[in-house]
Amino acid sequence: MPTIYDVAREAGVSAATVSRVLNGQRTVDPDMVARVLTAVRELNYRPNAVARNLRRSRTTLWAVIISDIGNPFFTDTVRGIEDVAQQAGYSIVLCNSDENPAKEETYVTAALSEQMAGVIISSSGSAKAAKTLLDSPVPVVAIDRVLPRGTVDTVVVDNEAAARTATRHLLESGYERIACITGPEGVSTADLRLRGYVDALAVEPVVARTDFREQGGYDAMAGLLASPSRPDAVFVTNNLMTVGALRCLADRGIDVPGEMGLVGFDEIPWADLVRPSLTTVAQPTYELGRMAARLLVDRIAAPSAKPATVVLPAELRPRQSSTRPSPAS
Structure with a gap:
């Protein structure tokens, strides 16, 4: 990767002159400006954002990196972040990792290089x-999910306990073979909600792991329905997978x-509007x-x-989807 010194050498000027040109100072001879810009273009030079920000005051930007911008869970969450940030004199830059570790790594690198x-x-x-x-000096707060392999300020x-309550609710409603659809292993929300489900059972758990997406919930539900010991209830550990599971049940005429x-984790805006209405675990x-x-x-x-x-x-919000009809007399 070319440096400012490579640009200076190519343009036949000093590194200080290159810096003045790139910072927009108007005291540089136009001929030198032209030579520097030509060298920048030919070498494909990109100014170092970290060095640039170190020379000026710290930015007033926060990077908010969320795992899925399509998940309604994050709508109010980001609003809560933004309201406090504005009051404290900060603005936010919203980044969507899309449940993709590689994208997350790219956004983290960008946040650090821009000296957020x-x-x-x-x-x-x-x-x-x-x-x-x-490993960076930038302040970090983990939200919703614990940050792997490290201790930082965290809000979850x-x-x-919520998963345990949801599973016990299904048991108390008369369901006996309760399955759990949860997310990828190693993601704290998936693992902890699974643990709560297992703790509430007195029988062997039935677990389907998938990707926290709607299609993943659909496919996991289809797999459970095809099982020889088909469950009579399911606890789904996030809202998008709940939508997928419901769609699968509707397609199969169940x-x-x-x-x-069915109990889903995360409130859904239309949970009261569908029939049957949807029992959910609502997060603040x-x-x-x-x-x-x-x-x-x-x-x-x-x-x-x-x-x-x-x-x-x-908070568990019981509705019709988990209320088993009484047997006909």
Whole structure:
């Protein structure tokens, strides 16, 4: 990768002159400006963003890296972040990793190279991205999911307790063979919600792991329906997979809640509107975002303080999808 010194040598000027040209100073001879710009173009030189930001005051931008911009969970969460950021004099840059560790790594690198004032991240599970953040001086707050292989300020809900409550609710409703559709192994929300489900059971768990996406939920539900020991209820550990599971049940003509009870994790805006209405575990999404932003403001002010973990409660909202009809008399 060419340096400022390579540009200076190609243009026949000093590195200081190259710097003045690239910073837009008007005191440089036009002929030198032309030579520098020609050298920049021919060498495909890109100014070092870290060095540029070190020379000027720290930015007032936060990178907010979320795992799936298509997930309604993040709508209120990001609003909570933004409201606190604005009050504290910061703006946010929203980045969507799309549950893709490689994209997450790219966004982390960009956030650090642009000398962002801080990063709030819902990790897709990339250990490399986590290490890059942990090795940097930039303040970091993890939200929704624990950052792999490191300790930073973190805001989550009590995933294990909420999943345990949801599973017990299905048991108390009379369902006996309860399956769980959860996300990828190593992602904290997937693993902790699975653990809560297992803790609530007195029988062998039935688990389908997939990718936290709607099609993944559909395919996982189809696999469970094809099983010789088909479940009579399912606990689904995020909203998009819940939509996929419901679509699969509708396509197969499976009656909910008569033939299959269902509880989804994450509230869905239309949960009360569909028939049967959908039982969900609702997270305090706005408060998650607000608290994460508050922690980041505090971390910027006190970089050496001990990392804090905030665990918020989630709420089971029982509706028709988990209410088993009484047997006909």
